[in-house]
Amino acid sequence: MNCQCAETATPDLLDLFDARQRLIESAHPIQGVEEVSLEQAVGRVLANTVSAPLDMPGVDNSAMDGYALCLADYQALDDGHGLPILQRVPAGAGVMPQLQKGCSRIFTGAPIPMGADLVVPQERVTIDSNGHIHIEGALTVGANIRRQGEESRTGERLLKAGECLNAASIALLASHGINTVTVKRRLRVALLSTGDELIAPGNDRSPGQVYDSNRFMLHVLLTQAQCEVLDLGIIADSPQSLHHAFDQAQANADVVVCTGGVSVGEEDHVRAVLEKRGGLHFHGVAMKPGKPFAFGYLGDASCSITPLIALPGNPVASLVGWQFLALAFIHAMQGRGSTLLQCYPVIAGFSRSRSRGRSELLRVVLDGAREHAVAELAGGQGSHMLSAASQAQGYLMVNADTDVIAGSFYHYYPLHQFAL
Incomplete structure (x- = not known):
């Protein structure tokens, strides 16, 4: 199921799916290309449409191991022969030479001999x-034959530009x-974390300091x-x-992704600096977690500009902002064909009070042992709690001002759709 289903948002915040669409529409795909081997092509974006250089299959061939024959020859046999x-x-x-009132022992993928018009599976012979062979059951002309060009003909489109391989x-x-x-060249992304309290993992931590998890997470993503x-x-x-x-x-870089410093506190400087160096498209999305998400640009709009995505400092909020918003922009910059988010209905296995003014994305796991899939909370839902995010299989979206009612x-x- 494809859906755009956040129905209610607070007036001063941008609806989640409106924000996603604005990001996609603001992206200008990169133009550089490179040629790579197939071994290096996984995950890359096709720069050009690829046409078939061959018919596929190249000849009529057998779909299974069996016997190739002419139906008329078999029907003309006297009883018992x-x-x-x-x-x-x-x-x-x-x-192969023309069949003359006989059959060919044939194997999967082998070319059909001239004169044969069907293949009988060996299990029926x-x-x-x-x-001499004897056959059980009815026979049909064309059975178990893969026809030349039935999948694609020379010159037909195999893959279109913008597909992810x-x-x-x-x-x-x-x-x-x-x-x-x-393929399109790789998008160059500058990544940074902001915060005086942050230190890199592996260092000794003093009271009040926090290990920088966002940058490692976003680097992987x-x-x-x-x-x-x-x-x-x-x-x-x-x-x-x-x-x-x-x-x-x-x-x-082609794009900047930063995390932290995007809220409205005295030590949150990203928005102010961004507005001095370029501009702000929007700040604040009606989603929980992830409300402080911002999107803007560095540079003068009259010349070259560099898009900037500012993710919240809380790690789960940063992750959700990446998955539902930033990734769509990255894909559009790469020239990938746009796709709607995939979702389907499941039953809540828990009850929970409403989130006021924002759609809430709860980290859940599915219990598939019941008649219908049932979603259970993966753990604590705080925007700082990575433990639940690390165990979750997906998100249960709850519209703003809506209670979760078990059942x-x-x-x-x-x-899995965010890893494509």
Whole structure:
């Protein structure tokens, strides 16, 4: 099921799906391309439409192991007589001679001999002492034959520009003898965390300090999205530090992703610096967690600009903001065809009071042992609690000002779609 189902939002915050659409529409796909081998192509975005260089299959061939014959020859036999086996046709065989009132022992993928018009599975065949075959059941012309070009004809479109290559599409290209493909270059993304309280994992922690988990999480997510990551590290909570970091980002990246410092506290400087260096498209989304999400740009709109996505500092809010909003923008920048979020109804296995003014995305696991899938909370739902996020299989979306009632249906968004 595809849906756009956040029905209510507070007036001063942007609806989640409106924000997602604005991000997609604001993206200008990168133009650079490169040629890569099929082994390097997984997850990359096709730059050009690929047409079939061959008919597929290349010849009429057998769909199974069995016996190829002409139906008229078999029907013309006297009662009790069988067809002689005249030849053996393995996969990879060349053109075989014309069948003359007999049959061919044939194997899956082998070319159909001239004169044969069906293949009988070996399970339906018995062979008498004279080496003739006898068949059980009815016969149909064309049965178990894969026709030349039935999958694709030479010149037809195999894959369209903007498709993300996966194992099946790479196998399709390989089946046509294609070993390299032209893809969009990797999107270069500058990544930074803001906060005087942050330290890198592996260091001794003093009271009040917090290990920087967001940058590691986002580095993984950007890499999974086939981006080239410029890690600018932890940036101090000061306008000067942010200006310096944004100078580096503008000079070297297509997009900036930062986390923290985007709210409205005295030490939250991202918005103010962003407005001085460029502009703000929107700030604040009616979602829980993830409300402080912001989207803007660095630079003068009259010349080159660098889009900037500012994610909240709380780690789960940052993760949700990435999955539901930022990833859609990254995909659009990569030139990927846009897709709607996938969701389907599941039953809540718990009750919960409403979230006022914002749609809530609860981290849940599914119990599939019952007649209908039932969602249970994966753990604590605080926006700082990564433990539940690490166990969740998806999100249960609850519209603003709506209670969760055990036994009722709600929209469920599986996590696997965010790894595509």
